[in-house]
Amino acid sequence: MAKVGRMKLGSQGMEVSLQGLGCMSMSAFCGPPIPEPDMIALYHHAIQSGVTFLDTSDVYGPHTNELLLGKALKGGFREKVELATKFGIRTSEGKYEICGDPAYVREACEASLKRLDIDCIDLYYQHRIDTSLPIEVTIGELKKLVEEGKIKYIGLSEASPSTIRRAHAVHPITVVQLEWSLWSRDVEEEVIPTCRELGIGIVAYCPLGRGFFSSGTKLFENLQRDDFLKYLPRFQPxxxxxxxxxxxxxxxxxxxxxxxxSQLALAWLHHQGNDVCPIPGTTKIENLNQNIGALSVKLTPEEMAEIESLADIVKGDRYGEGIRTWKDSDTPSLSSWKVV
Known part of the structure; x- marks a missing residue:
């Protein structure tokens, strides 16, 4: 198999593989974790195949995926990858809460560096936007972490156009990560045009509709009891x-x-522009190989339009209530905000 090619992501010089690897399912939310040796073998196979853009988060586990990735990158693999992790979702008394407080940002970064056993994070995302304080406050602390050499590039995940603009004015945002697939396309209205206007790269998570475009409703035959897919509106009876x-x-x-x-769904995203990098997740080497094969699928504009028409009317929202997304990620203005 030919190695996966490279692309520029954003306007600050970041370069990644044309397709990345989402790491969430290896450690969290999708049933019991897979044995460590199997996942380390998957990481090494991905890197050797040219899939070097690895996407994790401190909330995956929590913490266990970063620890796993840290082990996988020993033995000279660290220098071969572009490593992205995230902060901003923490657990408190068994519940998830969003936090962008500067002290927490720094604490989370230091903890991720330690778990990953690295000196610098290539791309550090705010996983969800804290709507209780101005985005400028959070980005201000991330800017300091860049200046200190602890992170190279700043990213946002699930951010509204106004949040992106305000953040970008404090420090250049290299990447916005968002859910984008054949059946999650509302970001095309405002978020993606905003990113393109500002020269911000786009990372598409869940590009296979959380696995739906791989197997349809057969996906449900082997779901574990605690798999969160069971609770998403689109997967309800x-x-x-x-x-x-x-x-x-x-x-x-x-x-x-x-x-x-699945290759068709991924190819559709690859054809959206040279600023888009999908990050499909998997726990199987054969699926990873199949995903890489999507890069060889060529689509004409007419085929793109026909594919889009097939998935035009989807039933159910992508998330249930209580999960903050770009639609409600606006934050207070600096002028109106008061530190208590």
């Missing part, structure tokens, strides 16, 4: 059959193209 018809249409189109449905 009242929406499942309608959405299955979307998968079947996409799968039929893929068969005509001589590829799998």
């Amino acid at each position: 009242e929406n499942r059959q309608h959405n299955q018809t979307i998968f079947e249409k996409v799968n039929e189109f893929a068969a005509k193209k001589g590829c799998t449905s």
